[in-house]
Amino acid sequence: MKTTPSSGSLTCIGTGITLAGQITTLSKDYLEQAEMVFGILPDKLSEDWVKSITPSYKSLQYLYGEGKSRRQTYQEMKDVVCQAVRDGNKVVLALYGHPGIFACVGHFAIETLRSEGYPAQMLPGVSADACLYADLGIDPGTTGCQAYEATQFLFSGVPLNTSAYTILWQIGLAGEHTLKTFKTTQKNLHAAVRVLNKWYPLEHEMILYEAPFIPVHHPRIDKFKLKDLPIMDLTSISTLVIPPLTGLKLDQESLNEFGLNISDFG
Amino acid sequence: MSTLNKFLTELGTNAKLMEDYKSEPVATMKAAGLNDEEINAVQSNDTAKVKELTGGGEYAVVVHNVKEHNL
The missing domain is CATH 3.30.950.10 (Tetrapyrrole methylase, C-terminal domain)
Incomplete structure:
Protein backbone atom coordinates (compact mmCIF):
# COMPACT_ATOMS: atom_id res chain seq x y z
CA MET A 1 0.00 0.00 0.00
CA LYS A 2 1.37 3.40 -0.94
CA THR A 3 1.85 5.63 2.07
CA THR A 4 0.68 9.23 2.06
CA PRO A 5 3.52 11.77 2.22
CA SER A 6 3.80 13.77 5.42
CA SER A 7 3.24 17.51 5.49
CA GLY A 8 6.89 18.18 4.72
CA SER A 9 8.04 20.41 1.90
CA LEU A 10 11.22 21.87 0.45
CA THR A 11 12.07 25.33 -0.81
CA CYS A 12 15.55 25.96 -2.23
CA ILE A 13 16.66 29.57 -1.99
CA GLY A 14 19.73 31.57 -2.96
CA THR A 15 21.39 33.92 -0.49
CA GLY A 16 23.28 35.81 -3.19
CA ILE A 17 27.02 36.35 -3.30
CA THR A 18 27.67 39.47 -1.21
CA LEU A 19 26.63 39.20 2.43
CA ALA A 20 23.00 39.83 3.43
CA GLY A 21 21.93 42.27 0.73
CA GLN A 22 21.36 39.98 -2.23
CA ILE A 23 18.65 37.68 -0.89
CA THR A 24 15.19 38.26 -2.38
CA THR A 25 12.31 39.40 -0.17
CA LEU A 26 10.38 36.18 -0.78
CA SER A 27 13.40 33.95 -0.09
CA LYS A 28 14.04 35.73 3.21
CA ASP A 29 10.42 35.20 4.20
CA TYR A 30 10.70 31.46 3.48
CA LEU A 31 13.81 31.42 5.69
CA GLU A 32 11.95 33.11 8.53
CA GLN A 33 9.02 30.69 8.33
CA ALA A 34 10.96 27.44 7.85
CA GLU A 35 10.91 24.70 10.47
CA MET A 36 14.34 23.42 9.45
CA VAL A 37 17.02 25.23 7.46
CA PHE A 38 20.06 23.60 5.91
CA GLY A 39 22.72 25.49 4.05
CA ILE A 40 25.91 25.58 2.07
CA LEU A 41 27.32 29.04 2.70
CA PRO A 42 30.85 30.35 2.11
CA ASP A 43 31.89 31.33 5.66
CA LYS A 44 30.91 31.72 9.33
CA LEU A 45 29.95 35.34 8.73
CA SER A 46 27.24 34.28 6.28
CA GLU A 47 26.14 31.55 8.65
CA ASP A 48 25.90 34.06 11.51
CA TRP A 49 23.67 36.23 9.37
CA VAL A 50 21.35 33.35 8.41
CA LYS A 51 21.22 32.18 12.04
CA SER A 52 20.12 35.68 13.02
CA ILE A 53 17.13 35.16 10.71
CA THR A 54 16.46 31.55 11.61
CA PRO A 55 18.16 29.89 14.60
CA SER A 56 17.34 26.45 13.17
CA TYR A 57 20.07 26.84 10.52
CA LYS A 58 22.36 23.84 10.14
CA SER A 59 25.41 23.87 7.89
CA LEU A 60 26.03 20.97 5.52
CA GLN A 61 29.69 21.94 5.11
CA TYR A 62 30.71 19.12 7.48
CA LEU A 63 29.96 16.63 4.72
CA TYR A 64 32.87 17.91 2.60
CA GLY A 65 36.29 16.34 3.05
CA GLU A 66 39.65 16.68 1.34
CA GLY A 67 40.18 13.36 -0.41
CA LYS A 68 36.45 12.56 -0.36
CA SER A 69 34.65 12.68 -3.68
CA ARG A 70 32.26 15.60 -3.98
CA ARG A 71 29.96 13.18 -5.82
CA GLN A 72 29.48 11.32 -2.51
CA THR A 73 29.25 14.56 -0.51
CA TYR A 74 26.40 15.94 -2.62
CA GLN A 75 24.44 12.68 -2.39
CA GLU A 76 24.79 12.82 1.39
CA MET A 77 23.66 16.46 1.45
CA LYS A 78 20.61 15.52 -0.62
CA ASP A 79 19.82 12.63 1.71
CA VAL A 80 19.93 14.88 4.82
CA VAL A 81 17.57 17.42 3.25
CA CYS A 82 15.13 14.82 1.88
CA GLN A 83 14.92 12.96 5.19
CA ALA A 84 14.00 16.17 7.03
CA VAL A 85 11.13 16.66 4.57
CA ARG A 86 10.00 13.06 4.94
CA ASP A 87 9.96 13.64 8.71
CA GLY A 88 7.26 16.26 8.12
CA ASN A 89 9.25 19.51 8.26
CA LYS A 90 8.91 22.61 6.14
CA VAL A 91 12.53 22.71 5.02
CA VAL A 92 14.56 25.45 3.38
CA LEU A 93 17.85 24.69 1.66
CA ALA A 94 19.89 27.90 1.49
CA LEU A 95 22.72 28.02 -1.03
CA TYR A 96 24.96 30.99 -1.75
CA GLY A 97 24.44 32.59 -5.14
CA HIS A 98 21.57 31.12 -7.15
CA PRO A 99 20.42 27.74 -5.79
CA GLY A 100 20.23 26.15 -9.20
CA ILE A 101 23.20 27.54 -11.14
CA PHE A 102 26.25 25.26 -11.05
CA ALA A 103 24.64 23.72 -7.99
CA CYS A 104 23.29 20.19 -8.00
CA VAL A 105 22.11 19.50 -4.44
CA GLY A 106 18.89 21.48 -4.73
CA HIS A 107 18.08 19.97 -8.11
CA PHE A 108 18.73 16.45 -6.79
CA ALA A 109 16.57 17.01 -3.70
CA ILE A 110 13.69 18.51 -5.66
CA GLU A 111 13.71 15.67 -8.17
CA THR A 112 13.72 13.03 -5.44
CA LEU A 113 11.05 14.66 -3.29
CA ARG A 114 8.68 15.36 -6.18
CA SER A 115 8.95 11.71 -7.23
CA GLU A 116 7.84 10.80 -3.70
CA GLY A 117 4.88 13.19 -3.81
CA TYR A 118 6.28 16.05 -1.72
CA PRO A 119 5.99 19.69 -2.75
CA ALA A 120 9.42 21.04 -3.64
CA GLN A 121 10.38 24.29 -5.34
CA MET A 122 13.36 26.49 -6.18
CA LEU A 123 13.39 30.29 -5.98
CA PRO A 124 15.91 32.29 -8.02
CA GLY A 125 18.81 34.12 -6.41
CA VAL A 126 21.58 36.54 -7.33
CA SER A 127 24.28 34.46 -8.98
CA PRO A 243 36.50 39.25 -24.20
CA PRO A 244 35.57 38.57 -27.82
CA LEU A 245 38.19 38.70 -30.54
CA THR A 246 35.69 40.11 -32.99
CA GLY A 247 32.17 41.46 -32.74
CA LEU A 248 29.18 39.80 -34.35
CA LYS A 249 28.97 40.33 -38.10
CA LEU A 250 26.06 40.01 -40.49
CA ASP A 251 26.14 36.84 -42.55
CA GLN A 252 24.61 37.08 -46.02
CA GLU A 253 23.89 33.35 -46.23
CA SER A 254 21.85 33.58 -43.03
CA LEU A 255 20.15 36.77 -44.16
CA ASN A 256 19.10 35.03 -47.36
CA GLU A 257 16.82 32.80 -45.26
CA PHE A 258 14.92 35.95 -44.26
CA GLY A 259 14.96 37.56 -47.72
CA LEU A 260 17.34 40.29 -46.47
CA ASN A 261 20.60 41.81 -47.68
CA ILE A 262 23.50 43.22 -45.69
CA SER A 263 22.81 46.53 -47.43
CA ASP A 264 19.36 46.58 -45.76
CA PHE A 265 21.16 47.33 -42.47
CA GLY A 266 22.82 50.53 -43.70
CA MET B 1 26.76 38.02 16.62
CA SER B 2 29.91 40.12 17.16
CA THR B 3 30.00 43.88 16.59
CA LEU B 4 32.03 43.40 13.40
CA ASN B 5 29.63 40.76 12.07
CA LYS B 6 26.66 43.00 12.84
CA PHE B 7 28.32 45.94 11.12
CA LEU B 8 29.17 43.98 7.95
CA THR B 9 25.69 42.47 7.81
CA GLU B 10 24.09 45.89 8.26
CA LEU B 11 26.41 47.30 5.60
CA GLY B 12 25.07 44.76 3.13
CA THR B 13 21.49 45.89 3.61
CA ASN B 14 21.60 49.58 4.56
CA ALA B 15 22.21 52.02 1.70
CA LYS B 16 22.79 55.04 3.98
CA LEU B 17 25.34 53.16 6.06
CA MET B 18 27.08 52.02 2.87
CA GLU B 19 27.27 55.56 1.55
CA ASP B 20 28.54 56.81 4.93
CA TYR B 21 31.15 54.06 4.89
CA LYS B 22 32.27 54.96 1.37
CA SER B 23 32.76 58.62 2.25
CA GLU B 24 34.07 58.24 5.83
CA PRO B 25 35.09 54.60 6.38
CA VAL B 26 37.01 54.94 9.65
CA ALA B 27 34.53 57.32 11.28
CA THR B 28 31.64 55.06 10.24
CA MET B 29 33.35 51.97 11.65
CA LYS B 30 34.21 53.76 14.91
CA ALA B 31 30.64 54.96 15.24
CA ALA B 32 29.51 51.34 14.81
CA GLY B 33 31.77 50.30 17.70
CA LEU B 34 34.52 48.44 15.85
CA ASN B 35 37.88 48.23 17.61
CA ASP B 36 41.24 49.21 16.09
CA GLU B 37 42.15 45.66 15.07
CA GLU B 38 38.86 45.27 13.22
CA ILE B 39 39.15 48.67 11.56
CA ASN B 40 42.72 47.96 10.45
CA ALA B 41 41.73 44.58 8.99
CA VAL B 42 38.92 46.12 6.98
CA GLN B 43 40.99 49.15 5.93
CA SER B 44 43.88 47.02 4.68
CA ASN B 45 41.52 44.82 2.66
CA ASP B 46 42.98 41.85 4.55
CA THR B 47 40.39 39.20 3.67
CA ALA B 48 42.03 36.48 5.76
CA LYS B 49 42.12 38.71 8.85
CA VAL B 50 38.53 39.85 8.37
CA LYS B 51 37.45 36.22 8.02
CA GLU B 52 39.38 35.34 11.18
CA LEU B 53 37.79 38.18 13.13
CA THR B 54 34.30 37.26 11.91
CA GLY B 55 34.59 33.69 13.14
CA GLY B 56 36.81 32.01 10.56
CA GLY B 57 35.43 28.97 8.82
CA GLU B 58 36.33 29.94 5.29
CA TYR B 59 34.92 26.97 3.47
CA ALA B 60 35.90 25.72 0.07
CA VAL B 61 33.76 27.59 -2.41
CA VAL B 62 33.30 25.44 -5.46
CA VAL B 63 30.65 24.67 -7.99
CA HIS B 64 28.37 22.22 -6.29
CA ASN B 65 27.78 20.13 -9.36
CA VAL B 66 28.83 16.52 -9.72
CA LYS B 67 27.80 16.62 -13.35
CA GLU B 68 30.58 19.12 -14.00
CA HIS B 69 32.82 16.50 -15.59
CA ASN B 70 30.18 14.27 -17.10
CA LEU B 71 31.10 14.52 -20.76
Missing part, protein backbone atom coordinates in the same frame (compact mmCIF):
# COMPACT_ATOMS: atom_id res chain seq x y z
CA ALA A 128 28.00 35.09 -9.51
CA ASP A 129 27.40 35.88 -13.17
CA ALA A 130 24.83 38.52 -12.19
CA CYS A 131 27.55 40.17 -10.08
CA LEU A 132 30.08 39.74 -12.90
CA TYR A 133 27.95 41.58 -15.46
CA ALA A 134 27.42 44.45 -13.02
CA ASP A 135 31.05 44.73 -11.88
CA LEU A 136 32.66 44.37 -15.32
CA GLY A 137 30.06 46.45 -17.13
CA ILE A 138 29.35 43.65 -19.59
CA ASP A 139 25.97 43.16 -21.23
CA PRO A 140 25.81 39.56 -22.47
CA GLY A 141 23.22 40.70 -24.99
CA THR A 142 25.76 42.85 -26.85
CA THR A 143 27.82 40.08 -28.42
CA GLY A 144 26.40 36.95 -26.85
CA CYS A 145 28.06 35.02 -24.06
CA GLN A 146 29.10 31.40 -23.54
CA ALA A 147 29.89 29.95 -20.15
CA TYR A 148 31.38 26.63 -19.07
CA GLU A 149 32.78 25.07 -15.96
CA ALA A 150 36.48 25.34 -16.85
CA THR A 151 37.45 21.68 -16.63
CA GLN A 152 34.31 20.58 -18.43
CA PHE A 153 35.25 22.88 -21.30
CA LEU A 154 38.93 21.94 -21.33
CA PHE A 155 38.15 18.22 -21.48
CA SER A 156 35.35 18.41 -24.03
CA GLY A 157 37.04 19.81 -27.12
CA VAL A 158 33.98 21.90 -27.90
CA PRO A 159 34.59 24.88 -30.19
CA LEU A 160 34.45 28.42 -28.85
CA ASN A 161 32.61 31.27 -30.48
CA THR A 162 35.29 33.96 -30.40
CA SER A 163 32.83 36.69 -31.39
CA ALA A 164 31.12 36.34 -28.00
CA TYR A 165 32.32 36.67 -24.41
CA THR A 166 33.57 33.44 -22.86
CA ILE A 167 33.25 32.79 -19.14
CA LEU A 168 35.10 29.84 -17.59
CA TRP A 169 34.00 29.17 -14.03
CA GLN A 170 36.41 27.62 -11.55
CA ILE A 171 39.53 28.29 -13.58
CA GLY A 172 41.37 27.74 -10.29
CA LEU A 173 40.41 24.06 -10.52
CA ALA A 174 41.26 23.74 -14.23
CA GLY A 175 41.92 20.13 -15.18
CA GLU A 176 41.14 18.85 -11.67
CA HIS A 177 39.20 15.72 -12.58
CA THR A 178 39.15 13.73 -9.36
CA LEU A 179 36.54 15.92 -7.59
CA LYS A 180 38.63 15.27 -4.46
CA THR A 181 40.66 18.46 -4.14
CA PHE A 182 40.12 22.20 -4.45
CA LYS A 183 43.15 23.33 -6.46
CA THR A 184 44.87 22.89 -9.79
CA THR A 185 48.50 22.54 -10.88
CA GLN A 186 50.98 24.48 -13.04
CA LYS A 187 50.92 21.59 -15.49
CA ASN A 188 47.14 21.87 -15.83
CA LEU A 189 47.32 25.64 -16.31
CA HIS A 190 49.91 25.32 -19.07
CA ALA A 191 47.62 22.76 -20.72
CA ALA A 192 44.71 25.21 -20.37
CA VAL A 193 46.78 27.87 -22.16
CA ARG A 194 47.49 25.46 -25.03
CA VAL A 195 43.77 24.65 -25.38
CA LEU A 196 42.71 28.30 -25.30
CA ASN A 197 45.50 29.21 -27.72
CA LYS A 198 43.59 27.24 -30.38
CA TRP A 199 41.11 30.13 -30.40
CA TYR A 200 42.91 33.12 -28.92
CA PRO A 201 46.42 34.54 -29.44
CA LEU A 202 48.76 34.30 -26.45
CA GLU A 203 48.68 38.10 -26.22
CA HIS A 204 44.86 38.24 -25.96
CA GLU A 205 43.82 40.17 -22.87
CA MET A 206 41.64 38.34 -20.37
CA ILE A 207 40.17 39.10 -16.97
CA LEU A 208 40.27 37.25 -13.68
CA TYR A 209 37.12 38.08 -11.77
CA GLU A 210 36.10 37.38 -8.20
CA ALA A 211 32.85 38.70 -6.75
CA PRO A 212 33.08 40.17 -3.24
CA PHE A 213 31.55 38.07 -0.44
CA ILE A 214 31.85 40.90 2.11
CA PRO A 215 30.36 44.37 1.48
CA VAL A 216 33.61 46.20 2.38
CA HIS A 217 35.53 44.38 -0.31
CA HIS A 218 35.85 45.26 -3.97
CA PRO A 219 35.51 42.77 -6.78
CA ARG A 220 38.76 41.35 -8.11
CA ILE A 221 39.24 42.51 -11.71
CA ASP A 222 42.75 41.60 -12.89
CA LYS A 223 43.61 41.96 -16.57
CA PHE A 224 46.37 39.82 -18.01
CA LYS A 225 47.45 38.04 -21.21
CA LEU A 226 46.59 34.44 -21.98
CA LYS A 227 50.26 33.41 -21.87
CA ASP A 228 50.46 34.58 -18.24
CA LEU A 229 47.58 32.46 -16.91
CA PRO A 230 49.95 30.00 -15.14
CA ILE A 231 51.53 32.80 -13.07
CA MET A 232 48.23 34.32 -11.94
CA ASP A 233 47.13 33.82 -8.34
CA LEU A 234 44.03 31.65 -8.67
CA THR A 235 41.53 30.72 -5.99
CA SER A 236 38.45 28.50 -5.92
CA ILE A 237 36.27 31.53 -6.69
CA SER A 238 38.34 32.84 -9.62
CA THR A 239 36.47 33.15 -12.90
CA LEU A 240 38.16 33.63 -16.27
CA VAL A 241 36.45 36.13 -18.55
CA ILE A 242 37.61 36.24 -22.17
